[in-house]
Amino acid sequence: MKSFPARFLIGFLLLFTGPLADAGTRPSVVFLSPDDSRFWQLVAGFMEAVAEDLEVDLEVQYDRESHRFSYLRMAKDVLSREEKPDYLLFMCKEHVTESMLRLADGAGVKTFTFNTDVPDAARASIGMPRSVLSGWLGHLSPDNIAAGRSLVTLLGKQAEQLGLASGPSIPMVALSGTLDSSATKDRNGGLLAAAVQQRSELMQLVYANWSGALAREKTEVLLKRYPETVSIWSASDGMALGAIEAARNAGRVPGQDLLVGSVDWQPEALDKIRSGELLVSLGRHFMGGGLALLLLHDYHHGRDFDDMSPDYVFRYKLEPATRDNIDQVQRIADPENWSSVDFRQFSRVGETETAKAVPDPDAVLDAITGALARQETGSVASRE
Structure with missing residues (x-):
């Protein structure tokens, strides 16, 4: 048995190792939004709701230029401050992710990346979280490859049910995002793989840069x-809305003789699902930033997430919004509803019963979406 002095010394030393050193302070986080689109406003708004409950000091900055170099410049500005944040939270972009991670590591600011996969070039150079850069704490992203594949499947099945697939193949066109986005790359990968394996025939894929206006123009062509x-x-939903407008202008009837499917769960897209013009939107990843904040909060207060993912990389599934579940999805995505749920219940600091039952990202998001779906719009739950 260890003597009392030895046990006291070990306990004392543990106070200075790992995330426990910050356990008594409010974590400060700067989130760099890659643009100010409706989707990223939803991401930031949800993060703000989570941050309020968890007592996290959150600052959101939007990159209104929406370019990788302006994104890098934003990171440099934050990291050059005299009073730096504890954590920098941002999306991976091609060609600048490694620079941003190295700059933060050199400045002593811990980082967490989310929403898109780590670009191949960055992965080849610096590996994954905590392998080369100890301050890169973790990475979280939806399974965008599976999302791209699922959209093809859902569109194909509905085309068959409506009798639109009279020939040996189902003619399909595709609208994609920007070339510097790994979400674009991964969703395209799922699309191309599924188009080869299924009846859908991809006539052409075009890049519309996440723009509804550009998507409308390209869809007309x-x-x-x-x-x-x-x-x-x-x-994306934004591009799908542009495509629906172009289809109507061309005399087509979206939802009847032409099917459109997309990604994001944007409010305007959910309205189109209810009206029948949009078949499906895959989503819930607007909650990814909130989940990242939850992980950082727990890390900051001494509860690392290494037992949830040994390599500190987390992946979760996107879920379909359709006319069958549109009421629940609209409650989940309604910002007025977010204050009705106390997000402290999903923290593993203090080991709440809810947190004990959520060992992985899908389970955490399932629990959060379940709690939100049960709320009535605008209601506020009582807080202890």
Whole structure:
């Protein structure tokens, strides 16, 4: 048995190791939003709701130029401050992710990346979290490859049910995002793999840079070029809304003789699902930033997440919003509803019963979405 002095010394030393050193302070986090689109406003708004409950000091900055170099410049500005944040939270972008991570590590600011996969070049150079840069704490992203594949499947099945797939194949066109986005790359990968394996025939894939206006213009051209088109695969809701407008202008009837599917769970897209013009939107990843904050909060207060993911990399599934579940999804995505749930219950600091039952990202998000779906819009739950 260890003597009392030895046990006291060990306990004393543990106070200066790991995240326990910050356990008594409020964590400060700067989130760099890659643009100010409706989706990223939802991401930031949800993060703010989570931060309020967890007592996290959160600052949100939007990159209104929406370019990788302006994104890098934002990171440099934050990291050059005299009073730096404890944590920097940002999305991985091609060609600048490694620079941002190295700059933060050199400045003594811990980082957490989320929403898109780590670019291949960065992974080849610095590996994954905590392998080369100890301050890079973790990475969280939806399974965008599976999302791209699921959209093809859902569009194809509905085309068959509506009798739109009369020939051996289902003609499809696709709208994708920007070339510097790994979400674009991964969703495209799922699309291309599924199009080879299933009946859907990809006539053409075009890049619309996440822009609804550009997607409308390009869809008008695509429908003239391929009038036999049955389905439109879109990597985002914003582009899908532009495609729906173009289809109507071309005399098509979205939801009847033309099917559109997309990603993001944006409020305007959910309205289109209710009206029947949009078949499906895959989503819930607007909650990714909130989940990242939850992990950082627990880390800051001495509860690391290494037991949830040995390599500190987390991945979760996107879920479909359809006319069958649109009421629940709209409650989940309604900002007025977020204050109705106390997000402290999902923290593992203090070991609440809810937190004990959520060992992985999908389970955590399932618990959060379940709690939100049960709330009535605008209601506020009592807080202890």
